[in-house]
Amino acid sequence: MKHRTKIAALGLCIVLVMASAEVAAQAAPESEQLKKLAAQGYESDPRVLKEVATGGTPMGRWKEGLTFDGVEPMPWLKSAANWFPKTEEVQPDEIRVTFMGSSPMPRPGQMGTSVYVELGNGDSFIFDMGPGSIANYLAAGVSLNRLNDIFLTHLHWDHVDSVAYTYMFGAWAGRWHEPFRVTGPSGTKPEYGVRYMMDRMKEMLTWHRASFDQSPIGKGFDMGVSEFDFRDDGGVAYEKNGVRITHWRQSHTEDGASAYRLDWNGMCVAFTGDGRPNSLTIKYAKGCDLLITEVQPELMSISAAVNGVMPVIGRNTVDSAHNPGYAAGYLYNKVKPRMAMTTHMSYDGYSNPELLAEIRHHYKGPFHFGAPDMVVVNMTRDKVWVRDGVVPDFPSQAPPKFDIAAMGGLVIPAPRNRRQDIQEQSIRDAEIPPDDYYPKGYKPDLIPFWPTSKPIFIPADQVPPGLWLHGKPAAAALPGPKEGGSKGP
Numbered sequence: 001m002k003h004r005t006k007i008a009a010l011g012l013c014i015v016l017v018m019a020s021a022e023v024a025a026q027a028a029p030e031s032e033q034l035k036k037l038a039a040q041g042y043e044s045d046p047r048v049l050k051e052v053a054t055g056g057t058p059m060g061r062w063k064e065g066l067t068f069d070g071v072e073p074m075p076w077l078k079s080a081a082n083w084f085p086k087t088e089e090v091q092p093d094e095i096r097v098t099f100m101g102s103s104p105m106p107r108p109g110q111m112g113t114s115v116y117v118e119l120g121n122g123d124s125f126i127f128d129m130g131p132g133s134i135a136n137y138l139a140a141g142v143s144l145n146r147l148n149d150i151f152l153t154h155l156h157w158d159h160v161d162s163v164a165y166t167y168m169f170g171a172w173a174g175r176w177h178e179p180f181r182v183t184g185p186s187g188t189k190p191e192y193g194v195r196y197m198m199d200r201m202k203e204m205l206t207w208h209r210a211s212f213d214q215s216p217i218g219k220g221f222d223m224g225v226s227e228f229d230f231r232d233d234g235g236v237a238y239e240k241n242g243v244r245i246t247h248w249r250q251s252h253t254e255d256g257a258s259a260y261r262l263d264w265n266g267m268c269v270a271f272t273g274d275g276r277p278n279s280l281t282i283k284y285a286k287g288c289d290l291l292i293t294e295v296q297p298e299l300m301s302i303s304a305a306v307n308g309v310m311p312v313i314g315r316n317t318v319d320s321a322h323n324p325g326y327a328a329g330y331l332y333n334k335v336k337p338r339m340a341m342t343t344h345m346s347y348d349g350y351s352n353p354e355l356l357a358e359i360r361h362h363y364k365g366p367f368h369f370g371a372p373d374m375v376v377v378n379m380t381r382d383k384v385w386v387r388d389g390v391v392p393d394f395p396s397q398a399p400p401k402f403d404i405a406a407m408g409g410l411v412i413p414a415p416r417n418r419r420q421d422i423q424e425q426s427i428r429d430a431e432i433p434p435d436d437y438y439p440k441g442y443k444p445d446l447i448p449f450w451p452t453s454k455p456i457f458i459p460a461d462q463v464p465p466g467l468w469l470h471g472k473p474a475a476a477a478l479p480g481p482k483e484g485g486s487k488g489p
Contacts, residue, residue, distance in 0.1 A: 068366045070338060073385045074378055083376040083389045085141035092120040095267055095379045097290065098140060098389065101133035102343045102371035104158050105307065109372040111136055112158045113344045115271055115292060119264050122470075123241055126150045127260060127271050131161035136373050139395030145174035146401050146469075151237065151245065152184035153273025154257035155197050164201055171220025172212055174400030176413050179222035183237050185230035185247070187256035195227040210422060214450060218413030230256050234284055248284045250275030253321045261285055266381055270337075274344060276320075277327035282334045289379060291337035292370055294344035295359075296322040297351035307346065325358030332363040339377065339384045343370035401469040410463045412456040419449050 038044040073080040074094070078087050090096050096118045103110035112130015116137070119125075129150055137147060147166050153159060167180045184194030202209075202223060209221055228237050230249060238245040243264045250257040252275035259272040261284055270285035271292045272278070285291055296318045297303055300311040307314075318324060323331075332340040340363060342355070347369065359367060366384070369375070374389030402410055434443060 070383050071366050071385065072383055074380065074383055077378065077385070077387075079387070080385070081387060083374075083387045085139065085389070085391060090118045090120050091380070093265060093380055094120045095264070095269065095290075095377075097269060097292075097377040097379070099343055099370045099373060099375045100136040100140070101128075101130045102373050102375070103346060104130075104344055105346070106130070106132045107346075110347060111373055112161055113294075114162070115343070115370075116140075116142070117262060117269055119243065121241060121243075121264070123243055123264075124149065125243075125245070125262065128153055128159040128273065129162040129166065130158045134162040134165050135395055136391065138397050139391035140374070140389065141398045143173070143398045143401045144170045145176075148175065148178065148181050149238075150182045151260055152182065152194055153250070153259065153271070154185065154252060155187075155192075155194065156274070159273070160197070164205060167201070167223070168205060168208055168212065171217050172215055173397065174402065175220045176216060176218030177402075177407070177411065179219050179224040181224045181226070183226040183228070183245075185256050185258040186227050187230065187254070192254065192256055193227050195225045198223060198225045210417075213416040214419040214422060215415055216413045216450075217416060218411075228258075230258055233280055246284065248278075248280045250278060250280075251321075252276070259284070261288065267379060269379075270335075272323070274322060277323055277331060281331055285335050285337075287337075288335060289338045289384065290341065290377060291332060291335050291339075292341045292343055293328050293331060294323050295325055295328045295342035295355060296345065297348075297355055298324050298358075299351055299354060302350055303346065303348075306348065306350075325355045326361055329359035329362035332359070332365065332367070336365065338366065339379070339386070340365060340367045341370040341375075341377070341386075345369070345371050347371040399466045402463075402467055403469045404460050404463050404467065405470045407460075409460045410458040410467065412458070414453055414455050415450050418453070 034044045034046070043049065074091075076088065076091060078084070098116045098118075099114075100116050101111035101114035103112065106112055111132030112128075114129045114133035114136075115127040117125045117127065124146070126147065126149065129152075138144070144166070147170050150163060150166070152163075163182065170180065182194065182198055184197075186193040186195075190196055212221075226237070228235055228247060230247075233248040234246055236244060237247045237260070243262065245263075246261045247258045248261075249255075250259050250273055252273070257273060257275055259270065259275070259278075259281060261268060261270045268285075268288040269290045269292070270281075270288040272281055272285075272294060274294050281293075298318065300314045303309070304311045304314050309317075328340075328342055340359075342359070345355070352369070356367075368377075368386045374391055376387045376389045378385045378387075404410060434446060438444075
């Protein structure tokens with residue numbers, strides 16, 4: 001993806017859309033501006049002005065050149081062609097879905113599979129978190145401390161790799177006031193379930209956690225793991241705040257792979273994760289607004305050369321564990337979603353036309369690839385629209401966000417340990433003195449040790465606006481219970 005080119009195109013698109021909006025605002029028959037234009041001899045027909053501003057494609061067009069009922073952009077979108085981070089708020093009745101990773105094998109432009117769902121009630125959910133996907137979350141402007149409520153379809157590493165990073169660095173970056181929440185299926189044995197994996201992951205990170213204990217962590221290292229019985233087809237994995245998430249089995253190598261359906265506000269998003277074409281998906285995803293499946297190309301000799309996999313291995317892998325293009329189209333035709341999408345695929349020019357043809361054999365409705373990364377879907381009850389996200393080439397972490405309105409201020413927990421309690425003095429004695437490398441007059445005020453053993457409360461009116469998750473209250477409230485603690489000054 002040529003980000004710089006896209007950014008330039010986005011700028012032009014925004015200008016045109018803004019111009020279009022201005023024209024639209026002038027379009028009323030009684031408009032004084034239109035009357036002035038007419039009086040001065042200028043064209044004043046709103047239809048003509050709109051055509052000039054938009055080039056005949058107001059707010060973009062459906063990418064296949066086809067027209068489907070309800071497939072059209074919403075008026076609040078800044079651009080119909082592209083989504084740019086931090087330019088649009090999710091509306092109260094809207095769902096936004098972003099493909100933060102779209103491939104089983106990390107490659108340029110495609111990280112490991114991850115689907116990010118944002119709801120108009122402020123809730124957000126992550127479905128799988130494959131290798132490298134964390135970079136796209138950061139590029140999309142999502143604060144590390146807000147990455148929580150992760151639902152794993154199965155425990156293959158290409159779907160869980162970034163969970164450990166998010167657990168550790170989310171706590172360090174401000175997830176101080178709530179545990180890390182992960183939901184996923186059981187297995188045929190206790191050691192095959194998500195709880196076992198997360199417990200072992202926590203053990204693996206023992207040194208990492210200990211080294212971070214000199215920083216404010218609070219509840220960040222607490223772990224809330226919810227494991228459901230993978231055999232309980234249609235069972236409820238989550239139900240809170242008007243959101244209901246159900247699950248069902250997928251046929252994907254070892255037993256324990258699951259698919260999910262999220263229902264909220266009269267809308268539904270279903271994500272199958274990996275697996276063979278499945279009649280359970282037809283049953284439990286029936287009528288969903290957005291159906292996301294994986295898909296694998298069947299051009300084995302070519303894909304084997306591109307991906308470095310022997311054709312017989314590729315053939316066996318698809319036939320035993322994955323969803324081919326014809327099967328994806330068959331599922332879509334049975335479920336009949338408002339929008340069908342594929343992900344967990346190699347997005348390649350040599351295979352995309354064949355995949356699309358296979359899907360279209362059975363399914364003629366609205367379809368879009370959920371690849372490469374940063375494809376964005378906006379959905380309301382009457383409209384759905386798909387765009388390409390434009391993110392920076394070199395993403396950096398977004399500032400943390402806190403629910404200051406609920407807390408009445410910012411509570412910074414005390415570290416569990418002091419640096420001097422977890423590190424021998426001899427290794428600090430080997431440090432080069434800062435005065436030896438800072439030029440005279442350029443040495444900052446250093447903070448080699450956390451400055452207090454007590455929790456810190458910053459009143460709401462003193463918290464910088466960039467740290468607020470929601471709007472600022474009229475008056476600051478008192479802080480809640482203290483969190484954390486240390487071994488003394």
